[in-house]
Amino acid sequence: QVQLVESGGGLVQAGGSLRLSCAASGRTFSDYAMGWFRQAPGKEREFVAAIRRSAGSTYYADSVKGRFTISRDNAKNTVYLQMNSLKFEDTAVYYCAAKTDYYRDYRPYEYRYWGQGTQVTVSP
Numbered sequence: 001q002v003q004l005v006e007s008g009g010g011l012v013q014a015g016g017s018l019r020l021s022c023a024a025s026g027r028t029f030s031d032y033a034m035g036w037f038r039q040a041p042g043k044e045r046e047f048v049a050a051i052r053r054s055a056g057s058t059y060y061a062d063s064v065k066g067r068f069t070i071s072r073d074n075a076k077n078t079v080y081l082q083m084n085s086l087k088f089e090d091t092a093v094y095y096c097a098a099k100t101d102y103y104r105d106y107r108p109y110e111y112r113y114w115g116q117g118t119q120v121t122v123s124p
Contacts (some may be wrong), residue, residue, distance in 0.1 A: 002026040002098050002113040009094060009118030012086055016122075020081040022029060022096030022115055029077040030054065033103035035111055036070060036081045038092035038120075047106035050096070059104045064090075086122045093117040 020036070048068035050059045055123040058070050062079040067086075072079040079096055097111035106109075 002029075002032065004098060004113055004115035006094065006096050006115045006118040009120045011121045011123065013123050014086060014087050014088055014097040017082070017084045018086065020083065020094055020096075020120070020122060022079045022081075024077045024079070024098065032098040032100060032113075033105075034072060034079040034103070035099065035103075036079075036095045037097060037106075037108055037110075038061050038090075039095070039117075040092040043092075044112050045095070045108050047108070050103045050105065051079065052103040057103065059106075061106070063112060083120070086094045086120075088124045090120065091122045092120060094120050 003025045006022045014092045016023040033053050037045050038048050039045040047061050049114045051072050055072050067084050069082040095117045098113040099111045
């Protein structure tokens with residue numbers, strides 16, 4: 001089992017920045033590729049970004065490329081999502097998730113472990 005706890009969400013004006021964190025416990029953190037997803041009201045959960053187990057290689061949805069940065073610190077068992085130039089349409093609940101194999105995967109059902117989510121609200 002891997003337990004994931006997100007933090008760092010909140011209310012921010014358009015154009016602002018937020019940094020989300022996801023702390024992992026349980027199994028060896030570096031065994032898992034990590035992803036961030038988001039879900040807005042009435043919409044399906046969508047892929048945001050992913051990072052391979054040993055860091056270094058990342059993968060982004062087109063909608064956030066150039067604005068968001070995913071990173072991880074395996075010594076701290078934590079993955080981060082730095083979000084810059086936020087837009088109203090970035091408003092959603094953000095979830096981190098873990099999977100054991102290839103990191104370049106945008107499909108939510110391929111991720112085995114999920115956090116409870118953190119709300120990000122961007123005011124126009």
